[in-house]
Amino acid sequence: MTVTLPSRRTLATSAERRLNLDNINPHVKAAKYAVRGELAVKAEEYRVRLSEGDKSLPFDSVIFANIGNPQQLDQKPISFFRQVLSLLENTALLEHPEALRTTFGYQQDVIDRAKVLLADVQSVGAYSHSQGAPVIRNSVAKFIEERDGFSANPQDLYLTGGASSGVSTLLNIICDGPSAGVLVPIPQYPLYTATLSLLNAQCVPYNLEEEKAWGTDVNAIRENLSRAKAAGTDVRAIVVINPGNPTGASLSAEDIKGVLDLAAEEKLVVIADEVYQTNVFTGEFISFKKRLRQLQQEVSGKYDNVELVSLHSVSKGMVGECGHRGGYFELVGFDPEVAAQVYKYVSIMLCPPVIGQCLVELMVNPPKEGAPSHELYQKEYNGIRDGLRKRAFALYEAFQRMEGVECQEPQGAMYLFPTITLPAKAIEAAKAENRAADEFYCLRLLDATGVCVVPGSGFGQKENTLHFRTTFLAPGTDWVERIVKFHSEFMAKYN
């Protein structure tokens, strides 16, 4: 029998408790993370109300366009990946290969791959090496070599629980106290500012150039760097998100060189967040590692000591397996003694999820041409890629129809980040609610349509500009039309 205690016990005041908002870690309190903030919480409340049959809302579904969560929306997992994972989870299935093939359509390469991975990890229920299982790191190294044309060493690779935990590890190593600073693009994925807040380190922002398709302007970075140094900040690293989040922008070889020049001259560690490397619509993805190695070949000396870390993940791309929390980072040019500290740091949390590690292996080593699973894999992969592109452009075209909305042509990642120009009356109404104008707009959008997006202020934006970030993952066009209709009514109301 379960006893529920009298409620007086929940009536303790903050002052009576040991922990309250005024005495916990102030750096946790200071951290901001809008992607899962007030709007997301409200959207979830609406979802629950709808699922409980509430008919009082002016929409019949909630669209979570606030977060790059492909499989929450339309995206189906890639069969080859999930077939292998099912065998890793239940190795007893391997005892009946004939039934796997005939009834369930598992190809021989699915079965073979599961056996290779099991030979290395023993069981996905066992801890692995803290840097990740050796065979999986070998595959990642091979993938990087093939992508870039330059060698990669498995010992420099660290598998992670999604790229987020990798970023956290790296910033924990790099930041040595309140004077340490890291250059972060604006707009940015708020993981960076939140983690720097937690570490009580300085975010040194640099603006991306919206009018130049959200590219980098190295001169502007230099200016901000000088200003930060003059103010006593010990700037140690620069974050580049390529392709960009929330902007979707893909950097050119020249832009990347600009950042590497700066890194070499100013001795900055480069943190290259490359999780959207396969989500590229225009141009091609060039990794920072490849560009660095090219420059090291071309120019003697200058780039030799550049320290670079590149992050990747199973969460994005055509994989979209964010719930599995898999990823890796590669250290390039790091001091071995520092790398040993990175190892110690990650070993405290023992190891990243082993099934997520296996998924990293499958992502970097998919069925090759001629392999039994190749055709289905390629079909599914292309289907996801084409669907993303189609939805991105449909959304972009809708934005073009909207008064006061300007948007760069989709380039990559999973997001659009349009500028919105709001009427003065709307800005006043926001002030009256003590809110940023873009936040006010996004809240009204959610209340009216069930579509959840994130205000630009959650990522940072140039002063006196307003934006919002939306994914283009949700299926169909109904939700896009909801936005169009809301926007025109909103503008009419406040104009």
Add this chain to the structure above:
Amino acid sequence: MTVTLPSRRTLATSAERRLNLDNINPHVKAAKYAVRGELAVKAEEYRVRLSEGDKSLPFDSVIFANIGNPQQLDQKPISFFRQVLSLLENTALLEHPEALRTTFGYQQDVIDRAKVLLADVQSVGAYSHSQGAPVIRNSVAKFIEERDGFSANPQDLYLTGGASSGVSTLLNIICDGPSAGVLVPIPQYPLYTATLSLLNAQCVPYNLEEEKAWGTDVNAIRENLSRAKAAGTDVRAIVVINPGNPTGASLSAEDIKGVLDLAAEEKLVVIADEVYQTNVFTGEFISFKKRLRQLQQEVSGKYDNVELVSLHSVSKGMVGECGHRGGYFELVGFDPEVAAQVYKYVSIMLCPPVIGQCLVELMVNPPKEGAPSHELYQKEYNGIRDGLRKRAFALYEAFQRMEGVECQEPQGAMYLFPTITLPAKAIEAAKAENRAADEFYCLRLLDATGVCVVPGSGFGQKENTLHFRTTFLAPGTDWVERIVKFHSEFMAKYN
């Protein structure tokens, strides 16, 4: 074609690099984590050498008795768990229920459970709510209610990537700077001291009483607390590991009351690490939550404001699925504003691995009596439990045969933590190598036998005592005999 660059590029000196051992985060540098330290690295090197056919070593296998990693050794996963997980990974399997039943022996409750979980998480590849999927938290709350006889609220539950990440979250919230202190048992699982180092907070140690079967002595805790307070430390919390790691000790109702009295009187948050709650050989496991609720019923007022957090995990017990990184913690009596900060903190890392969350659900809600999978589940569960007990006592008996080794009778967890008394000459030999004597002993043991254990200094021990921690997970008795033989030769050499 892959280009390997000339090696001069790896010859940059520490001083030329941006990051070196002298300028990275000093708190990372200060952190110690022996479970995966020098000995573990050396053991892994031996394992690789053996696997490559090296015949020069005096042993033919490495026994990783340094870490509670059951499935790396003999322990098989529980079939019901893995069957459900295989369906979650590949939902296409659900399209052929007949083949699942007849060829693969999946019972109907396996299929049903997979469908219930999928209805909640949608896909194990999608991010979940940052606190964990709602249906899974409901199951955990029900489990706690049935275990304790007191109500539990799913909103107070936070699913985690193993208990380790939960501990990290909590200490990040609690510690507000260098004067913050947390009482930690000695010996302890080094996650606590390592995380406090990272946070630059104070570890306030309190000794467990080896002669009282590693129980707590509240008077001794009080003394240490007073001393720490007098030295200016703001002691905020007390960690209790029950059943103990590395000691295996199970606390009595009276011991638990003693800690709760102290917490109530001194306003300390209680962090109850209860991951070994099903690994109990003698007596019964009593949760801190249950004892707290009992005291709140029995005594008016005194315990009303106690803040307690209890942690659990899929890594230990008869589950042993540490590679899946699943766990949870429950906040009891916390200020809702503080709980909101915990939510924000965990949301920065998005969500714990979803397949690990599903495994938490299966652990807390296994097939009940009468359910089709119950019999097999119970048989496997009991088999693991009995095997652990048998191996624990076999190891204990071996220790009793060894000169200068004293060991408490096995009580629980997965470890024994014997005291060793070493000859003066051995202690001198250790000093000559600039090593602690227990570390010296464990290194010689590894070099001679391939058995990897962790020196007591990795967990902390009373001054002038020496210990080591060994798991009792490895199958067979050969490795135990290797230890016995080594020990007698070691003692002969240094006596």
